[in-house]
Amino acid sequence: MSVAISARDLPEIRADGVLRHIGIPYANFITGGGAGLDLELIKGFADSLGLEYQYVPSTWARVFGDLTGRNAARSEDGVTWLDETEVRGDLIANGMTILDWRRQVVDFGTPTFPTGVWLVARADSAMSPIAPSGQLKMDIGQVRGLLAGRTLLALPNTCLDPGLYQMSETGAEIRLQPPERKLNEMVPAILKRDAEATLLDVPDALIALERWPGQIKVIGPISERQFMAPAFRKDAPLLREAFNAYFDALTRSGRYPEMVRRHYPAVFRYYEDFFE
Numbered sequence: 001m002s003v004a005i006s007a008r009d010l011p012e013i014r015a016d017g018v019l020r021h022i023g024i025p026y027a028n029f030i031t032g033g034g035a036g037l038d039l040e041l042i043k044g045f046a047d048s049l050g051l052e053y054q055y056v057p058s059t060w061a062r063v064f065g066d067l068t069g070r071n072a073a074r075s076e077d078g079v080t081w082l083d084e085t086e087v088r089g090d091l092i093a094n095g096m097t098i099l100d101w102r103r104q105v106v107d108f109g110t111p112t113f114p115t116g117v118w119l120v121a122r123a124d125s126a127m128s129p130i131a132p133s134g135q136l137k138m139d140i141g142q143v144r145g146l147l148a149g150r151t152l153l154a155l156p157n158t159c160l161d162p163g164l165y166q167m168s169e170t171g172a173e174i175r176l177q178p179p180e181r182k183l184n185e186m187v188p189a190i191l192k193r194d195a196e197a198t199l200l201d202v203p204d205a206l207i208a209l210e211r212w213p214g215q216i217k218v219i220g221p222i223s224e225r226q227f228m229a230p231a232f233r234k235d236a237p238l239l240r241e242a243f244n245a246y247f248d249a250l251t252r253s254g255r256y257p258e259m260v261r262r263h264y265p266a267v268f269r270y271y272e273d274f275f276e
Contacts, residue, residue: 007069007087010049010238019046022056022066022089026183027203028263029095029113029228037263038093041112041247041256042230048246056089060158061179064105067092068233073157074101074164090239093230095203097159107234110244111227113260114271117159118205119143119152119219121197122190130220143220147172151195153186160186160199165222167199191215201226206266 005020006012013019021042025032030039039055046053058066065071066089071082079101097115098108121127127150130142148171154162155177162174175195177186186198187208199222200208208216232240250256257275260267268275 005087009236010242017052018054019051020054020056020089022058022092023094024058026094027207040259042093045243045246063092072105079104091230091232095228096231098227098229106231107240108229108231109240110247111229113228114274115202115226115228116221117199117201117223119197119222120200120205120216121219123215123217125196127219140221144170153189153195153198159201
């Protein structure tokens with residue numbers, strides 16, 4: 001089990017000899033079975049520094065506290081600072097989307113994965129997938145126009161927080177999920193008819209389409225393109241710079257796209273330009 005550590009930057013981590021990776025099992029970034037794209041990425045980073053790797057499991061409710069020593073959540077004004085807690089790790093990497101409010105809490109490294117938020121519905125929904133216009137903003141407008149009177153699942157304080165996308169303005173009946181619900185439980189919830197549709201980010205949607213073929217459909221985009229990246233304490237710039245240098249070398253070598261193909265082969269159909 002992980003123990004509390006002091007907040008530290010690269011020199012202190014090198015002296016300790018251990019890099020502590022905070023993560024939440026999510027999609028194919030961290031599978032919960034000792035595998036995943038971000039697990040492989042951060043293990044490689046630790047190896048590049050000559051450090052032992054340690055995984056520190058967390059939850060969406062406490063992940064920022066595990067890194068910074070103070071829990072935080074999104075609010076209408078930006079960030080709500082919550083209770084102080086123990087620092088348990090050195091960086092977060094689990095398919096974390098870069099959002100403005102999170103930038104007030106942590107500093108992100110180089111973006112490692114493209115994403116966005118899609119509207120996903122049960123296959124029997126009367127909503128039909130939109131015909132792409134070639135202009136993302138117009139496509140988002142089409143999708144939003146379908147939501148009046150529809151029931152929609154959303155998960156606060158994550159990339160699926162309805163407040164990030166002004167979902168209340170669509171006329172949808174928004175059903176907020178409890179904090180303990182995991183992102184990968186949204187599709188099972190709509191299949192159980194907790195609602196007609198849900199918000200999903202792209203990586204999770206790609207996996208859901210494979211896991212529940214013929215039972216769900218993507219209606220279209222809700223957000224502009226977003227990006228995921230590891231998160232670092234604001235007082236650990238040397239560790240962040242070391243990761244950025246490692247990731248740059250990894251991408252230039254061509255090894256990173258190979259890693260992505262092992263975990264997310266379908267993503268290249270949508271975001272091939274990101275990995276070129």
